[in-house]
Structure formats: structure tokens, C-alpha cells
Amino acid sequence: MDVFGSFALLVAFVCAVYAVVGGIAAIITRHPLLVKSARQAGMATCGLIFLATLSLEYLFFTDNFSSAYVVSHSNRDLPAFYKIAALWSGMEGSLLFWSFLLAVYVLTVLIAYRNKNGELMPYVGVVMAGVQLFFLTLNNFVESPFKALASPGAGGVMSFITRADGNGLNPLLQYPEMVIHPPNLYSGYTGFTIPFAFALGALLARYPGEKWIHLTRKWAMIAWMFQSMGILLGAHWAYAVLGWGGYWGWDPVENASLLPWLTGTAFLHSVMMQEKRGMMKVWNVWLVFCTFLLCMLGTFLTRSGVVSSVHAFAQSNIGPWFVAFMGITLAVCLGAYLKNRDYLASENQLDSVISRESSFLFNNLLFLVACVAVLSGTLFPVFSEWFTGNRISVGAPYFNRVNIPVGLLILFLTGVGPLLAWRKTSRESLKRNFGWPLLTGLLAGGVGFILGFRGFYPLASLILCFFVAATILLEFYRGSKVIRARSGASFAACAIDLTMRNTRRYGGYVIHMGMVFVFIGLAGTAFDRDVQKSMQVGDSMHIGPYTLVLQATDSKPEKNYTAQRMMVEVLRGNKPMMMLFPEKRNFITNKENGTMVAIYSTLKEDLYVVFAGIDPDTQVPVIHAYLNPLVKWIWFGGVTVVFGTLIALSPNRRSVLVLAPAQQPATAEPLPQGVVASPLLREGHD
Amino acid sequence: MTKNRALSRTLVLLGLATLPLIVPVGAQQFSERAKKIGFQLKCMCGSCSMTAAGCSHPGGDFSGPCPTAKGMLQEAEQHIAKGETDERVMQAFVQEFGTTVYAEPPKSGFSLVAWVMPTVYLVLGALVVIFVISRWVKKNPSETTASTVPARPIAPELLERAKKLAERATED
Numbered sequence: 001m002d003v004f005g006s007f008a009l010l011v012a013f014v015c016a017v018y019a020v021v022g023g024i025a026a027i028i029t030r031h032p033l034l035v036k037s038a039r040q041a042g043m044a045t046c047g048l049i050f051l052a053t054l055s056l057e058y059l060f061f062t063d064n065f066s067s068a069y070v071v072s073h074s075n076r077d078l079p080a081f082y083k084i085a086a087l088w089s090g091m092e093g094s095l096l097f098w099s100f101l102l103a104v105y106v107l108t109v110l111i112a113y114r115n116k117n118g119e120l121m122p123y124v125g126v127v128m129a130g131v132q133l134f135f136l137t138l139n140n141f142v143e144s145p146f147k148a149l150a151s152p153g154a155g156g157v158m159s160f161i162t163r164a165d166g167n168g169l170n171p172l173l174q175y176p177e178m179v180i181h182p183p184n185l186y187s188g189y190t191g192f193t194i195p196f197a198f199a200l201g202a203l204l205a206r207y208p209g210e211k212w213i214h215l216t217r218k219w220a221m222i223a224w225m226f227q228s229m230g231i232l233l234g235a236h237w238a239y240a241v242l243g244w245g246g247y248w249g250w251d252p253v254e255n256a257s258l259l260p261w262l263t264g265t266a267f268l269h270s271v272m273m274q275e276k277r278g279m280m281k282v283w284n285v286w287l288v289f290c291t292f293l294l295c296m297l298g299t300f301l302t303r304s305g306v307v308s309s310v311h312a313f314a315q316s317n318i319g320p321w322f323v324a325f326m327g328i329t330l331a332v333c334l335g336a337y338l339k340n341r342d343y344l345a346s347e348n349q350l351d352s353v354i355s356r357e358s359s360f361l362f363n364n365l366l367f368l369v370a371c372v373a374v375l376s377g378t379l380f381p382v383f384s385e386w387f388t389g390n391r392i393s394v395g396a397p398y399f400n401r402v403n404i405p406v407g408l409l410i411l412f413l414t415g416v417g418p419l420l421a422w423r424k425t426s427r428e429s430l431k432r433n434f435g436w437p438l439l440t441g442l443l444a445g446g447v448g449f450i451l452g453f454r455g456f457y458p459l460a461s462l463i464l465c466f467f468v469a470a471t472i473l474l475e476f477y478r479g480s481k482v483i484r485a486r487s488g489a490s491f492a493a494c495a496i497d498l499t500m501r502n503t504r505r506y507g508g509y510v511i512h513m514g515m516v517f518v519f520i521g522l523a524g525t526a527f528d529r530d531v532q533k534s535m536q537v538g539d540s541m542h543i544g545p546y547t548l549v550l551q552a553t554d555s556k557p558e559k560n561y562t563a564q565r566m567m568v569e570v571l572r573g574n575k576p577m578m579m580l581f582p583e584k585r586n587f588i589t590n591k592e593n594g595t596m597v598a599i600y601s602t603l604k605e606d607l608y609v610v611f612a613g614i615d616p617d618t619q620v621p622v623i624h625a626y627l628n629p630l631v632k633w634i635w636f637g638g639v640t641v642v643f644g645t646l647i648a649l650s651p652n653r654r655s656v657l658v659l660a661p662a663q664q665p666a667t668a669e670p671l672p673q674g675v676v677a678s679p680l681l682r683e684g685h686d
Numbered sequence: 687m688t689k690n691r692a693l694s695r696t697l698v699l700l701g702l703a704t705l706p707l708i709v710p711v712g713a714q715q716f717s718e719r720a721k722k723i724g725f726q727l728k729c730m731c732g733s734c735s736m737t738a739a740g741c742s743h744p745g746g747d748f749s750g751p752c753p754t755a756k757g758m759l760q761e762a763e764q765h766i767a768k769g770e771t772d773e774r775v776m777q778a779f780v781q782e783f784g785t786t787v788y789a790e791p792p793k794s795g796f797s798l799v800a801w802v803m804p805t806v807y808l809v810l811g812a813l814v815v816i817f818v819i820s821r822w823v824k825k826n827p828s829e830t831t832a833s834t835v836p837a838r839p840i841a842p843e844l845l846e847r848a849k850k851l852a853e854r855a856t857e858d
Contacts, residue, residue, distance in 0.1 A: 361818065613746075
């Protein structure tokens with residue numbers, strides 16, 4: 001099967017070469033057969049990558065320990081669930097997995113648009129195939145996952161061998177979220193290839209009209225949703241597995257995932273300027289280019305060893321390949337832009353400083369500042385080494401200090417932006433839209449202050465969260481009220497109806513609400529507490545309102561590891577509440593350790609209990625308990641963001657429903673003569 | 687009297703013996719000042735990237751602080767015991783491990799760049815945005831006169847055209 005997989009990858013490489021070369025020839029000659037053959041070569045590339053990926057999974061599931069990659073990342077007792085995850089646990093497999101996900105996207109695009117956008121698709125096909133070609137080059141010639149296990153035999157001749165068992169999977173990866181976090185994150189990274197291909201293709205083709213920007217936006221939103229899910233699942237994994245009580249450590253790998261997310265978010269906002277007003281075309285194209293390049297840069301940073309990371313499970317010497325690819329990509333983007341920049345001529349006009357357009361400009365500025373600050377902080381150790389000869393570390397305290405103010409400003413604009421009108425916002429409109437939300441925010445701040453919120457950032461965060469939530473709820477309330485006046489249905493039904501009439505606008509609001517929840521959770525960090533204590537059976541410790549009593553300890557042999565388990569009873573006052581079972585796992589094959597945190601989670605706070613291990617000095621078990629307020633809001637916010645994105649991706653309910661004459665309910669009062677029911681054609685967040 | 691002394695001595699010994707079991711591990715070993723300094727130092731074990739005081743060393747036998755972090759905190763205690771200032775203690779660590787020991791860049795010398803740049807990005811960016819907005823507003827000096835133009839009823843054919851345009855614009 002390893003030969004089959006290897007062969008499939010090689011043929012995929014050849015097909016990708018044809019998809020690029022044939023595609024370029026098709027663009028030049030405009031010969032329909034060439035166009036078709038290039039597209040089919042692109043499809044064949046995808047099919048062959050699927051086969052290669054399935055081959056590698058087959059090697060894992062059949063415990064084929066003649067394969068070097070399987071030996072390094074699996075063992076016989078590894079549960080089947082994790083044999084799927086073993087695919088992306090090392091450099092070679094993760095690069096193949098990257099190709100696989102990219103192939104899913106490419107095949108979907110090639111099939112979905114096979115009879116559409118005839119002028120644009122050959123360009124899009126070439127760009128997509130070009131990216132695939134790069135990854136297939138790595139898969140075939142640099143980091144092949146199908147290398148056979150070999151060792152030097154007599155006379156130094158290499159001979160193929162088969163091991164009885166493998167080394168096993170990294171314990172940190174043996175956690176259910178690790179089976180879904182990387183696919184989501186990688187789907188985000190690879191997904192940004194599609195908007196990139198459409199943007200570059202449209203620029204190269206000078207594709208008329210704005211349709212390409214609609215296509216780009218949809219694919220960007222899909223990639224952004226996966227990226228968001230990937231980031232949040234990664235944070236949750238770090239929280240539940242690493243056992244340090246936190247979820248975000250500003251590690252280079254985490255930062256790398258955040259960079260394209262920030263520019264992608266900026267794009268999803270500024271694209272509305274182009275759709276609505278024909279503005280910022282150059283900016284949008286470059287935002288898409290930068291987002292794609294940042295996906296590549298992130299991969300380069302974390303896999304090349306340029307910056308060290310605790311999450312870098314796969315590192316090798318592929319840095320120069322990525323540098324070359326990024327250089328070529330940047331050169332192509334620059335060339336296309338310089339050649340066709342007149343195509344991006346925009347109708348940049350503003351009627352007023354206080355307008356939706358201005359808020360988008362500031363929104364983009366803040367996202368870009370956050371992106372550049374995170375990037376420069378991540379690269380600062382490298383820069384400092386270049387300039388001074390000394391490598392200066394940049395850790396979490398720095399990133400927190402720099403990014404919290406920017407984050408709060410973004411939160412502020414999340415509330416302000418959607419309520420400003422396109423072109424111009426009048427003073428009356430400002431008063432009408434912001435009066436109640438401002439009052440709500442200030443009131444929440446006052447209550448928070450009385451309840452003990454003292455720091456500037458937690459207090460500002462609280463005020464802004466309530467302010468933004470109130471602006472969003474007010475928008476839903478106003479829209480629903482209009483529908484209710486006409487239909488007489490319940491507010492909930494009217495809110496759903498309203499959302500489905502303009503999914504982009506109201507889906508956007510749901511996403512914003514999700515971000516408010518995330519910020520509520522982040523603000524809780526300011527009040528984290530922890531206690532660490534050596535405990536013997538019967539001992540207790542106190543944290544917040546909880547008392548933890550170590551009731552028993554045991555050792556539980558499992559198939560793949562032995563778990564040392566602490567049975568901790570949680571009492572609130574004197575009332576027993578539950579048992580928590582934090583454990584430490586010792587993996588048999590690779591002799592490594594893993595932590596399983598026990599968490600009692602409520603909307604108010606998380607009681608997070610870690611069995612730190614046996615204190616090497618006292619030989620007594622050590623329990624580390626954390627009380628982390630509001631953390632659950634972050635995960636809840638993440639789910640809300642995904643839900644909002646799905647709404648925004650759904651098609652609008654046919655506008656005929658909006659524009660048709662209103663059905664007068666029996667109870668509704670008839671409209672005065674001469675007054676026409678408002679068709680709800682309002683400019684919005686869409 | 688002797689009995690009392692013996693009893694109190696026993697109690698003290700008992701107290702000292704049970705101290706490790708009732709006092710948090712961190713507090714038992716390190717002073718607040720050592721921990722404060724420890725939060726400014728990176729754990730130099732080479733695999734966890736955490737601060738010395740916040741080290742939980744994921745994947746290790748003991749979830750923090752790891753022996754390296756513990757050693758660093760003990761070293762900080764020793765410097766403190768000698769009466770050295772926090773700055774002197776930090777300098778001692780920099781001499782020992784180099785500048786990679788900082789958890790965040792110091793606010794002096796070349797490292798100041800790391801602190802100044804985000805503000806520079808923000809200020810410069812804001813200036814650019816303000817410049818762009820003012821230019822775009824100037825480009826269109828004729829203010830919209832929508833408020834002064836009397837509202838006209840929308841013709842049905844115009845509404846139909848708008849509807850078709852909207853449908854076309856929102857189709858994907």
C-alpha cells in the first residue's frame with residue numbers, strides 16, 4: 001500500500017503540472033479542449049491525493065510497521081480514533097493532510113463552477129493547481145509520508161525492516177479534540193486558497209463586474225469559519241490537556257493561526273465597501289493576497305524552526321521551500337497588480353466622516369494593527385538576533401499588554417459600526433441608535449464596579465460587552481417589531497423571519513454577539529485564582545467557595561497507558577457537590593506523560609483541577625486547583641460565531657416575501673389610507 | 687515547665703513536619719518577590735516556553751514547576767537573600783542565560799522597539815485613515831441633499847427594477 005500511495009502522489013504531481021501548464025496554454029489559446037483537459041487534470045489531481053491519503057490511513061489501521069511514518073506515530077494499542085489523527089501528527093503526514101483538504105476544496109470548486117464563469121475559471125484553476133503543485137512537490141520529493149523503514153545492514157547497505165510495534169502517538173495529541181481541531185484549522189488555512197485563487201484569477205483575467213467578489217466573499221467566509229473553529233478548538237484543547245489553567249499562551253503556533261484570521265476578518269468587513277459602494281478594490285485584493293501569504297508564513301514559521309513553539313509537533317528543514325514559494329507568490333501577485341491595477345480603479349467617495357464606510361476603515365486599521373503587532377512580536381526574537389546578536393524572547397505578558405487595548409477598540413467598533421448608516425449618519429440617528437446601548441453599558445459598568453470590578457480593562461470590557469450586546473438586541477427588536485406589526489406573530493418568530501430575510505446582515509449580528517460572549521470570557525481572566533497543594537488522602541484545600549477533599553487515589557491500567565487517578569470530592573460549604581477525577585497518564589510505548597484535567601464548568605466559573613503529579617521532593621501527590629471565572633462564555637461564544645456564520649452563508653429568503661403586500665392579520669389594525677407598508681429595504685450589514 | 691517546653695517543642699516539630707502538607711507548594715518554597723521575578727523570566731528548560739513562576743511543564747512527569755523552573759526560582763531567592771534589587775536579580779539571570787531569559791522584552795535598548803512599534807502602527811495607521819477619509823470626503827464636496835429634496839413616491843416599474851437588481855446582486 002505504501003508503494004501505491006507513493007505512486008498515487010507521483011501521478012498527482014504529474015497531473016498538477018499538466019493542470020498548470022495546460023491551464024496556462026488554455027488561457028492563451030482559449031481552446032475549449034485545452035480548458036476542459038486542464039480542468040479534468042485538476043480533478044484527477046484531487047482524486048489521486050484522496051487515494052494517497054487513504055493509503056496512509058490504511059497503513060495506520062493495518063499496523064504496517066514497515067512504514068517509517070507509521071512507526072514514528074502509531075502503535076498497535078493506539079485506539080482507532082487516534083489512528084485517524086496520527087495522519088497529521090508529524091511533518092510528512094500533516095503536509096499530505098494539507099494537500100488532502102486543499103483537494104477537497106479544489107474539487108468542490110471545479111465541480112460547482114464547471115459550467116459557470118467560463119472566462120474566470122481557467123485562471124482560478126491554474127492558481128489552485130499551482131498551490132497544489134507546491135504541496136505535491138513537498139509530498140513527493142521533500143517530506144514523503146511513504147518512506148519505508150530501513151536500517152544499515154552489513155557493509156553499510158541499507159535494508160528494509162519491519163518493526164514489531166511503533167513508537168506511539170504523542171500523548172498530547174491523544175485527546176478527542178485533537179481529532180477535530182487540526183482538520184478545522186487546516187481547513188481554514190487551505191480554504192483561504194480559494195478566495196486567493198478567485199482574487200488573483202479575476203485580476204489576471206480582468207474579469208468584468210463584481211461577481212468575483214461575491215464568490216470570493218463566500219469562500220472566504222467558509223475558510224474563516226473553519227479557522228475560527230480551529231482556533232477555538234485549539235484553545236479548548238490547550239485548556240483541557242496542557243493543565244496550566246489557561247487556553248491561550250501566545251505561542252508562535254497560536255499566533256500563526258491568528259494572523260490570517262485577523263486579515264480574513266478585516267476582508268470580510270471591507271468587502272462590503274466594494275459590494276455596496278464600489279470602494280477599496282485594491283485594498284480588498286491585497287487583503288486576500290496577504291491572508292493567503294500569512295497562511296503560508298504561519299506554516300513556514302512553525303515548521304521551519306525559525307521560532308520555537310511548544311505546539312510544533314512537526315518540524316523539519318522545509319523552510320527554504322516555503323520561502324521560495326512565498327517569494328514566487330508575492331512576485332506573481334505584485335506583477336498581476338502592476339499590470340492590471342487600472343482594473344481595480346475604485347469609486348472612492350465619502351459623503352460624511354461619520355458613516356459606515358469610515359467605521360469599516362477604522363475596523364480594518366485595528367485588525368491590521370493587531371495582525372502586525374502579533375507578527376512583529378512573534379518575529380522579534382529573530383529581528384533582535386539579526387540586529388544585536390542577542391535573541392530576546394517575547395512572551396505572553398507582552399502580547400497581552402499590546403493586544404488588549406486593540407481588542408477593546410475592535411469591540412467598541414463592533415457595537416458602533418453596524419449602527420452607522422452608509423454614506424452619512426445624522427445626529428438624530430446617532431442619538432436614536434446609541435442612547436439605550438450607551439446607558440446599558442454604563443449601568444452595567446456601575447453595577448460591575450459595585451460588585452468589585454476594579455481594573456480598567458475588566459471594567460472597560462464589561463461596559464463595552466453590554467453596550468455591543470444592547471446595540472445588537474436593539475437591532476433585532478426594531479426589525480422584529482416592524483414585522484410583528486404586520487404579521488402579529490411572536491417576537492421570536494419575527495426575529496427568525498427577520499434573520500432569514502437578510503441572512504448576511506443578521507448572521508453578522510449573531511457573529512458579533514458571539515464575539516461579545518468571547519470577550520466576556522476573556523475579561524474573566526483578570527479574576528483567575530489558583531492554589532497548589534501537596535495532599536494525602538483525607539486532606540482538603542480551599543479555593544473560592546469550594547473545598548476539595550482528596551478521597552482516594554488509584555492506578556488504572558488501560559490498553560495504551562496507565563492512569564494515575566485522584567478522586568477529589570468537591571464541597572460547597574459543607575454540601576457535597578460532585579467527584580472530580582483528574583489524572584496523569586503514563587503512555588507505555590513512548591514513556592511520555594499526559595494530563596487529564598477535571599473541570600466543573602458553569603457559566604459563572606470553572607473549577608479546574610489538575611493532578612500535577614507526585615512531588616519529586618516529598619513523594620506526595622500534588623493537586624493544583626484553579627478557579628477561572630467566565631471561561632464557558634468563550635466556548636459558548638465560539639459556537640455562536642459558527643452558528644452566525646452558517647446563517648450568513650445561507651441564502652436569503654426570496655425577496656418576494658418582503659416586497660409582497662402584507663397579509664393583514666385579523667387582529668392587526670388596517671394601515672391608514674395612502675400609507676404603503678415599508679418593504680424593509682434598508683441598507684444593512686450585508 | 688519542662689513538660690510544657692517539651693510539649694511546645696513537640697508541637698513545633700509536628701507543625702514543621704506537617705507544613706508541606708497544608709501550605710501550597712508554591713508558597714511553601716518561594717517568596718512573593720521570587721515569584722514576581724519568576725513571572726518575568728522564561729523557564730529555560732528548553733521545551734515548555736512558560737515563565738519560571740508559571741511553569742506547568744506540559745507532558746512532564748510533574749506538571750510544574752519543572753526542575754529547571756524550580757532551580758531558577760531558588761536562584762532568585764538566593765539573590766533576594768543577598769539583598770539585591772529586582773533589577774540586579776534580573777541582570778544576574780541575563781548574564782547566566784542571555785537575553786532569551788526575558789519573558790517579555792525589557793523596556794530599554796533595542797527591545798524598546800518591540801514596545802513602541804504597536805503604538806507607532808496604530809498612530810500612523812490612524813493618520814493614514816484620517817487622511818484617506820478627508821480626501822474621499824473632499825473629493826465629493828457637494829453634500830447630499832436628500833433631506834432637502836421632497837420625497838417622491840417610488841414608481842412600480844422602478845421598484846421592480848430595484849428588486850431585480852437586488853436579486854442579481856445577492857445571487858452567488
